[in-house]
Amino acid sequence: xxxxxxxxxxxxxxxxxxxxxxxxxxxxxxxxxxxxxxxxxxxxxxxxxxxxxxxxxxxxxxxxxxxxxxxxxxxxxxxxxxxxxxxxxxxxxxxxxxxxxxxxxxxxxxxxxxxxxxxxxxxxxxxxxxxxxxxxxxxxxxxxxxxxxxxxxxxxxxxxxxxxxxxxxxxxxxxxx
Amino acid sequence: xxxxxxxxxxxxxxxxxxxxxxxxxxxxxxxxxxxxxxxxxxxxxxxxxxxxxxxxxxxxxxxxxxxxxxxxxxxxxxxxxxxxxxxxxxxxxxxxxxxxxxxxxxxxxxxxxxxxxxxxxxxxxxxxxxxxxxxxxxxxxxxxxxxxxxxxxxxxxxxxxxxxxxxxxxxxxxxxxxxxxxxxxxxxxxxxxxxxxxxxxxxxxxxxxxxxxxxxxxxxxxxxxxxxxxx
Numbered sequence: 001x002x003x004x005x006x007x008x009x010x011x012x013x014x015x016x017x018x019x020x021x022x023x024x025x026x027x028x029x030x031x032x033x034x035x036x037x038x039x040x041x042x043x044x045x046x047x048x049x050x051x052x053x054x055x056x057x058x059x060x061x062x063x064x065x066x067x068x069x070x071x072x073x074x075x076x077x078x079x080x081x082x083x084x085x086x087x088x089x090x091x092x093x094x095x096x097x098x099x100x101x102x103x104x105x106x107x108x109x110x111x112x113x114x115x116x117x118x119x120x121x122x123x124x125x126x127x128x129x130x131x132x133x134x135x136x137x138x139x140x141x142x143x144x145x146x147x148x149x150x151x152x153x154x155x156x157x158x159x160x161x162x163x164x165x166x167x168x169x170x171x172x173x174x175x176x177x
Numbered sequence: 178x179x180x181x182x183x184x185x186x187x188x189x190x191x192x193x194x195x196x197x198x199x200x201x202x203x204x205x206x207x208x209x210x211x212x213x214x215x216x217x218x219x220x221x222x223x224x225x226x227x228x229x230x231x232x233x234x235x236x237x238x239x240x241x242x243x244x245x246x247x248x249x250x251x252x253x254x255x256x257x258x259x260x261x262x263x264x265x266x267x268x269x270x271x272x273x274x275x276x277x278x279x280x281x282x283x284x285x286x287x288x289x290x291x292x293x294x295x296x297x298x299x300x301x302x303x304x305x306x307x308x309x310x311x312x313x314x315x316x317x318x319x320x321x322x323x324x325x326x327x328x329x330x331x332x333x334x335x336x337x338x339x340x341x342x343x344x345x346x347x348x349x350x351x352x353x354x355x356x357x358x359x360x361x362x363x364x365x366x367x368x369x370x371x372x373x374x375x376x377x378x379x380x381x382x383x384x385x386x387x388x389x390x391x392x393x394x395x396x397x398x399x400x401x402x403x404x405x406x407x408x
Binding site: 120 | 183184185186187188190191192193194195216217218219220221222223224225226227228229230231232233234235238239241242243245246247249250251
């Protein structure tokens, strides 16, 4: 990352080699269009390039910083385009993708991804729903409350409980590996 | 007992807080080790969630990204990064030396200043029963001077500033730097010698700076410091 901040474009390419598939995949999942995902992923890495000097390793890993930039780029793009249809598609797809039936899906290439899917699928439905609406649909907690009809406090609790269980599950899984 | 933003840590890791909520939670995290550890773990869980979406990328995407970076040239240095760097790197070495030099210059200048009717020096020389910390001009704006005054007895700390008129649409804003997050600490539109009472609590070891910001002030620093010092 220090090389990127120093103006080394090849280092940006190496960063892309490490995280490009995740960044592109997240944006694609959020927007539901490969053309839009390509444009927004390019913008996201451009933001990384422009903001590289602001990256603070003591505030988190490169990959979580990169993920935040990618998600924000997708959310900004959707807002700027007013793409309600894409947004609804993303919500529906994301809910389907965390459904229990997909846990056994042999198409899933990554074992780690499979474990995460299983962890998500093990959550109560209402926790899965708020995590999905927050993460894949980019809705605020207030927007989630309106959409689901649940009180804001309940939404916040579900986000916390869902993430805590996911974190614990992944932590246990890391220990078992 | 300290209250930890437990619900909001998970929401922050998921990226579902708005800008103001994020600022508040980040400010807490920067000063709370247990929340910092918890947030990092939650962020890694969020990244694991992201990995489930991993997929092949378009063939030309890498080339487009790298070529665009080459065309644009070096990354831009962000104002907030330079703000933090000012305290992170030079303070332990450069600023104490600079402060010592400045103090020597200031003391030497006081006598002459008194003769010249320098209002800034007179304001400083009239202080009693308080700790005074000189703020170092960064060179961003010519002709600025400032000192932090910490009165004995617990009264609010304040700045004595000597400033040129702020440009149209801008105001002078004071900041306290504790941990990673600069805290907005008051604004002034005055020119010449003025005082600015800090509106955020100041603790030993905090940094203090003054920047030019949009009129009305901002909650998140955007400008580069024109004066800086450390308690």
